[in-house]
Amino acid sequence: MKMHVHFYSHLIDTTSLDIALGEMEISTDERVELESISQDALHHAVMHAVMLKLSHEDKKVFLKQIALEDHPGIWRFLHKKTKNIESLIKKTAKELHEQLHEDIREGKKNQDKD
Amino acid sequence: MTQQKYSPHYTYLKNKWTQKREALQREMFLAHKDAFLWLNNHVRHAAIGSLSAIIIASGQPVHADELTKVPVPKEEVAQDLDPKVFVVRDLFSVVPKEVRSLTLQEEDQVAQLLSTHYGFRVTAQLQGKKLNRSYGLIGAEQHLARFPGDTMVSHFATADESNKYYSSGMAPGLGGFGYFTHSRQEMTQTDVMREKYYIAVQSFLSPGFHEHVKEYIDFLRYRKMLVVNPQNGKAVVAVVADAGPAEWTGKHLGGSPEVMAHLERFDGSQRGPVLYFFIDDPEDKVSLGPIDTIL
Numbered sequence: 001m002k003m004h005v006h007f008y009s010h011l012i013d014t015t016s017l018d019i020a021l022g023e024m025e026i027s028t029d030e031r032v033e034l035e036s037i038s039q040d041a042l043h044h045a046v047m048h049a050v051m052l053k054l055s056h057e058d059k060k061v062f063l064k065q066i067a068l069e070d071h072p073g074i075w076r077f078l079h080k081k082t083k084n085i086e087s088l089i090k091k092t093a094k095e096l097h098e099q100l101h102e103d104i105r106e107g108k109k110n111q112d113k114d
Numbered sequence: 115m116t117q118q119k120y121s122p123h124y125t126y127l128k129n130k131w132t133q134k135r136e137a138l139q140r141e142m143f144l145a146h147k148d149a150f151l152w153l154n155n156h157v158r159h160a161a162i163g164s165l166s167a168i169i170i171a172s173g174q175p176v177h178a179d180e181l182t183k184v185p186v187p188k189e190e191v192a193q194d195l196d197p198k199v200f201v202v203r204d205l206f207s208v209v210p211k212e213v214r215s216l217t218l219q220e221e222d223q224v225a226q227l228l229s230t231h232y233g234f235r236v237t238a239q240l241q242g243k244k245l246n247r248s249y250g251l252i253g254a255e256q257h258l259a260r261f262p263g264d265t266m267v268s269h270f271a272t273a274d275e276s277n278k279y280y281s282s283g284m285a286p287g288l289g290g291f292g293y294f295t296h297s298r299q300e301m302t303q304t305d306v307m308r309e310k311y312y313i314a315v316q317s318f319l320s321p322g323f324h325e326h327v328k329e330y331i332d333f334l335r336y337r338k339m340l341v342v343n344p345q346n347g348k349a350v351v352a353v354v355a356d357a358g359p360a361e362w363t364g365k366h367l368g369g370s371p372e373v374m375a376h377l378e379r380f381d382g383s384q385r386g387p388v389l390y391f392f393i394d395d396p397e398d399k400v401s402l403g404p405i406d407t408i409l
Contacts, residue, residue: 029219030124037131040207044138051146059149067153100131107126 007066007074008046011086012093014038020104042096049092053082139203197407198347201231205344205389213387215247224248225391228340231407232349234400236340240392243333246319250366252341252388253359254374254381256282258289260309261297268298271306282371290314290356291335307402308336312355313390314368315339319361338393338400341369343377345386349405350376351393376404 017038021031047066051059058081065074078085120128143150208223210216216224221238228236238248257269257279266284270276289312294305315334317323323330336353343349352373359365367390369379379386393400 024121024123026121026124030121030128034124034127034131036207037128037135041131041135041138044135044142048138048142048145051142051149056148059146060152063149063153099134103127103130103134107123107130110126111123 006043006046007071008089011089012042014097017097017100020101024104024108038100041100042093045092045096046089049088050078050082050085053085053088055081136200136204139200143199201227201342201347201349201407202344204231205342205347209249209344209389213249213251216249221248221391224389228342228389228391232340232405235394236391237394238391240337240394241333243330244321245390246316246321247366248391249387249389251364251385252313252374252377252379253363253365253368253385254282255312255314255356255358255368255370256285257371258285258294258309258312258355260294260305261301262293263298264293278375279371290317290354290358291331294355304402308353308355310370310372311350311352311402312370313339313341313352313373314356314358315354315390316359316361316366317354317357338395338402339390340393340405341373341377342389343379343386344389346378347407348377349407351400351402351405353402 018035021034024031026034051062054062058077061077062074065077082088204227205224208220208227210220216238225237238244257266259265260269264284266280269284270279289309294309295301317330317334320330334354336355339352339354341350341352350373352369356368359368365381365385367388369377369388374380377388379388
């Protein structure tokens with residue numbers, strides 16, 4: 001599946017999730033779909049976390065830059081307006097990935113019980 | 115018809131993660147509503163504003179050629195975040211960019227999404243019957259004579275309706291199931307609404323149609339369908355009241371003038387696709403006409 005490169009993609013390591021999905025007994029189409037849903041969820045979580053750190057007016061500038069996919073511009077802007085935004089993004093991604101891994105484990109437990 | 119089987123682990127995760135994604139999406143939209151509304155109001159075309167915001171929020175790039183295909187709505191942009199935004203967003207990740215037949219998996223996903231959003235079960239296959247497709251280009255149909263003697267002069271209840279829909283004209287022949295009623299005196303509100311919100315489908319291309327013609331005709335006669343414009347989230351509950359269009363037209367179904375108006379779909383060079391799924395409504399509880407999401 002083609003992954004979209006976001007402004008924060010270089011900060012996120014999805015290897016462990018990819019491996020966990022790869023180890024599941026599901027078809028390629030099913031795995032691709034789950035990857036897509038997890039990427040969407042991550043994107044919403046990151047966007048929300050970043051925008052919480054921006055003022056009302058700064059959010060508009062940020063969204064406009066997102067629309068234009070101006071990644072260098074986004075980073076210049078975020079570095080000017082926020083502190084430690086990279087750490088926040090990594091933390092947000094880590095927390096979500098932990099939830100997703102827990103869901104995978106729960107799903108496997110349910111399957112083993114059946 | 116072969117039903118695709120999904121692994122239980124996948125189904126469990128898909129449901130859980132879809133809910134999680136939707137919750138995160140809602141949290142994001144609600145927390146930063148003003149900024150998204152600003153984006154909505156300040157892109158070049160108002161109609162694509164909400165779509166742009168969703169696309170941006172979902173991480174898909176905004177391509178100019180995709181944006182120009184979305185028609186401009188006639189009404190003003192809503193001041194509050196329109197729930198249709200969520201329908202558009204959810205469908206965006208499932209419905210293919212090209213207008214082609216959906217796969218069984220895609221049909222299942224769309225049916226699930228639509229059932230959740232509208233609060234009643236929709237499905238591509240009902241009572242073992244299926245149309246040739248569930249996603250296609252919709253063209254404009256004309257008004258249908260509801261009873262013997264129904265003309266364009268007698269067709270509309272109000273001047274406003276006449277102003278809006280007179281120009282579509284009346285079909286020279288009858289609909290696929292004949293008149294809706296025997297006379298004006300016997301015409302009920304149901305008859306009125308059926309003609310108002312009808313679609314024509316390519317029944318003759320349905321799998322098994324020619325082997326079971328009577329069965330299909332009986333099944334399709336005023337069968338309720340949910341018709342959704344995936345680009346703006348507008349939806350209408352319509353009935354099948356005619357057969358067509360012909361394959362050579364390149365269109366896959368037709369909509370009455372009122373259906374086309376509500377969905378903001380146009381014929382000709384601006385034609386666009388809609389999703390159309392059966393509504394499972396054995397107790398006849400779902401009303402005909404435009405419909406909003408329950409979420």
